[in-house]
Amino acid sequence: MNLHEYQAKRLFAEHGVPIPQGDVATTPAEAREIARDLGGRVVVKAQVPIGGRGKAGGIKLANTPDEAEERAAEILGMDIKGFTVRKVLIDQQAPGGIDQEIYLAVLIDRAARKSMIMGSAEGGMDIEEVNEKTPEKIFKVHVEPAVGVRGYQSTYLASAMNLPRELWRDFHKIVAGLYECFKADDASLTEINPLVITGEGKLMALDGKMTIDDNSLYRHPRLGEMRDLDEETDAEKEARLSGINFIQLDGNIGCMVNGAGLAMATMDVVKNYGDEYGCGPANFLDIGGGAKAEQVATALRLILSDSNVEAVLINIFGGITRGDIVAEGILEALNQIQPDVPMVVRLAGTNAAEGRAILAEANMETAVTLSDAAQKAVAAARGGASA
Amino acid sequence: MNLHEYQAKRLFAEHGVPIPQGDVATTPAEAREIARDLGGRVVVKAQVPIGGRGKAGGIKLANTPDEAEERAAEILGMDIKGFTVRKVLIDQQAPGGIDQEIYLAVLIDRAARKSMIMGSAEGGMDIEEVNEKTPEKIFKVHVEPAVGVRGYQSTYLASAMNLPRELWRDFHKIVAGLYECFKADDASLTEINPLVITGEGKLMALDGKMTIDDNSLYRHPRLGEMRDLDEETDAEKEARLSGINFIQLDGNIGCMVNGAGLAMATMDVVKNYGDEYGCGPANFLDIGGGAKAEQVATALRLILSDSNVEAVLINIFGGITRGDIVAEGILEALNQIQPDVPMVVRLAGTNAAEGRAILAEANMETAVTLSDAAQKAVAAARGGASA
Amino acid sequence: MSILVNKDTRLLVQGITGREGSFHTTQMMEYGTNVVGGVTPGKGGQWFEAAGQRVPVFDTVKMAKEATDANTSLIFVPARFAVDAIYEAADAGIELIVCLTEHIPVLDMIDARAYLDTKGINLIGPNCPGLLTPGEAKVGIIPGSIAIPGNVGVVSKSGTLTYEVIDALTKMGIGQTTCIGIGGDPIAGLSFIEILALFEDDPDTDQIVMIGEIGGNAEEQAAAYIAQYVTKPVTSFIAGRTAPPGKRMGHAGAIIEGKAGTAESKMAALTAAGVTVAENPDEIARIVAERMN
């Protein structure tokens, strides 16, 4: 789960990371009021959980409350990479201006199996670009699980990044705070870009990004409440609530599969056979184990809520659950939903033949291999398109 | 630093350990008032940092506020193993009486180099006695530093101690809380004896004992403030404040030594040669490095504040600091203090001969070996006793 | 022969009395796995009965280990208790821990894996289907009916996709030494490399099938390892070529982050290491079969 900038920064601040004074507005009038209360010059920032807001025109300066209102009016309602801006953050500008921009983040290094702190004096820009062009300007330290962040690690980063020595102590507090926040809130990323040295010679986190591990939300109820429901489609929400893994894509063949790996493989095979005809997977969908009628019905509704879908491929491997039971569940669900696009069902595994027989008897199109199923689904979609 | 029972229990309670309602009184009238506010029957408990209070008559039951006042009057001012009772804890008696007494503690297992949780269903009595007679009734689990206390560890203890299953969850909270308290406050011991099952079927910590690691007090200012200054002699306090390690013993030969190991060895040798004449060390005293005039003077004052002292043995190994410098410091200090008991100085190490020459010139009795010094000190003490 | 689990496996099931735990323990006992006991805190002293046998239930793994001398433990407990269960098995001296539980927070797994490493204990999973040595031991939920003994080692991050491959091999008469799902979480126990090393050393394994997916760089690391140390032929498939960056495909680890973790990178690395990479998963059995001749 990605937090908004203002949420991330507030969490950082709980662990002693200095952030600009500011507040969130949902209307231009509110923006004006906040700017007036803050006094001085502000920056108006679109709150969408995606990078590249600046380039998209989602971040603008304002010298007066009037200007803040105008800029907020411009930004609110904008579409940035598919996200509608519903909130803007009004922050005080860095006091005395910005002398230097630094990059600082805590993330998980899967290869090392540790958390990692990453710093660069080349802040403010896309860190992946820095990493590609001048990797020697990025410094990394790993956090030993049994040890935590230690003073010498931030000293190393500060020394390597050549930060002014008089700021090392404050920098250590920010590094320790950012890691504490990462750890306390089960983040997979806490990032400050830029961490600036203000004209007054202080460190301040001007931007913030934070990703929370969904699996940890049971122990962080208040973080769960930070989820921005506006950023979720109705289908995604329904999927989340019914425990189905569902991700909308832009193809025309709906896929319903049990198991994430098999779901990805099914998408790949659909694309393999469909690409030359402009066909591809419309979604990733893992219905989990069992494939009971109710789950299948919910999954079908999710898939069909996308009007681009021209055919549906159901691919179920019967393991512990027998194929004939699965087939009956599918028929029951189809009976409920009555879909108006062609369906191809591929059953494999335990009692697959029996299952396919049940489906064939109900006039369903079935397949034995995954390749066969994908080819049939592509044909059905093309038939549907030309129909 | 040993805490009082009431201090220990309050700290336990901060970590979710259930304790009886109660408060501390320094006068019988206060005791009456507390008992009245608590209602019902109470127990009046002497607050001295030493075991065996019950046998010494320092713990008494009271059924009414009047009785509480009487019992408090009896206990306040008592001497228990050298400690004058200045405070009593007035606790509610366990609701419904006591069904079972359990022992539970967290301590440091030096041999395993880990913290250890120890539990026994034989609570209420001296655990060392249980350990000697029926060691199989004590159950132990070690806490892995990188892991902390886990549910399965308290499950093991509860199962091994045969606690009622309906209390396992509460027992786990108490185990976890007691360890948390141990860790958070840098204790070397947190002990509940007894942890009782009340007549109402609840777990409750009736007594509490806690020892804090003195070396950690810099990061626990509030614990440092809990030190009971009444429990310290003036000499011990002066020693603590001047960074001298000083422990009063009951012999007649004062010892001033640089280094804790050498100080113990000096005491041992004094006893070796003096025992047959009724002479022994009057104290442990490590003046630390250097032996500068001011430290020596303070140490001498501490030693001479004990009227039993009939001779003083100064034993200094000159290592980095040269023996002649040490000798001059000693003479300067003696000049300030003008002690009226005989003194023997033994210097060894770098420039020891030069140092001894300086002292001999000032008519001090000197010695070359530690055995020689101890024998001279014993002779001096005996001479002093017969003078 | 086989790797990790076999006739000598003395299996303990943590969470044996739960719904999933009891169902799958029954399946394992029916398969012939040597289940020696189970653990459910507060249910010590009960018995678990299945397949005409009964095994004791204990309050803790320590007690179970002392009574049964179990060497392997299978964890079937909910996510919020699963990490404790891993530590418990480790502290009790279990040698191989298999954790099926999904949705364990990743920072918990970082700590747990680091701890297990200091003790030299092997973990499979979490969020995995477990292991199956056909005809000897089923430790997990891989359906016993789809596998037969043979000479192909199968290792995979996936569940049902693996079953597909096993099923296809079996249908062509090709049996398996051991089939292992290592799980698709970002931080897990034994990785491809460690399993590849075991298969390489297993005299009965002649070929290896390795099924990867997007996310992380375990497949690239495996490719480097194969190039240097693995002499047996390896056939592979990487799921997720059509997955867009930044979207998590079910498994917590299956996500393309920036330029890292793409299927292309993994396929290229494997191909360069001499691995045959199938375009579709149903090609795998055919490739393996061709190699048999």
Place this chain on the structure above:
Amino acid sequence: MSILVNKDTRLLVQGITGREGSFHTTQMMEYGTNVVGGVTPGKGGQWFEAAGQRVPVFDTVKMAKEATDANTSLIFVPARFAVDAIYEAADAGIELIVCLTEHIPVLDMIDARAYLDTKGINLIGPNCPGLLTPGEAKVGIIPGSIAIPGNVGVVSKSGTLTYEVIDALTKMGIGQTTCIGIGGDPIAGLSFIEILALFEDDPDTDQIVMIGEIGGNAEEQAAAYIAQYVTKPVTSFIAGRTAPPGKRMGHAGAIIEGKAGTAESKMAALTAAGVTVAENPDEIARIVAERMN
């Protein structure tokens, strides 16, 4: 020959610019110890000058290690920063860490020692005088002037009591291979047993002197080890026979708790293991000398 420190020691001093650190670094350099650099955060780029040489100061041990290839680090920093300094040296790949700092909280040392053990790094101390291999390297504060090269290994929990014994040996013309103060804290680095094993293996060490004190059971463990593994003669003294129970005699570890940790128990165990236990410390040199003949 010698153990742990010698001519190949490449020493780093953490806290080199502090009062104690600079004084003793000067002493070590004058003694001829190969000091290759120092660390003080915020003073990287400066130089430390003594004994007609100068060595660089770095901000971190990592940087110092990279520049100087130090293999040993001596810690001279205040108690509240000392544990960080130990972790820093360990993480930078230092092989032997010597920590002189006293008053480190014991729970910090439990964590630190457990961590060092997982990395296989040796620690001496804390709260110790360090090591001295006469004529080769002085790593700590044991006065160089009182020792001469020879064939007796000395290990002790104490500081000045050890100097006494070394001084007495030297005065009788008996030299030392290496003298080591392991410190008197409850939880420390290398213990008697590990040092005894090193002396046993050192071909130039012919006799061992071991000075213990009340508290803990390290001396009893050492006795058991000696009985089984040490063939060289050991002479011992245990300080604290007159110490009353429950009172800490200076060292954080020197305390008799209940019935554990008494001098009697330690002396009995050592005697039973064939160790000659001296009544007074000034007997030790005489006993060792007699054995020379």
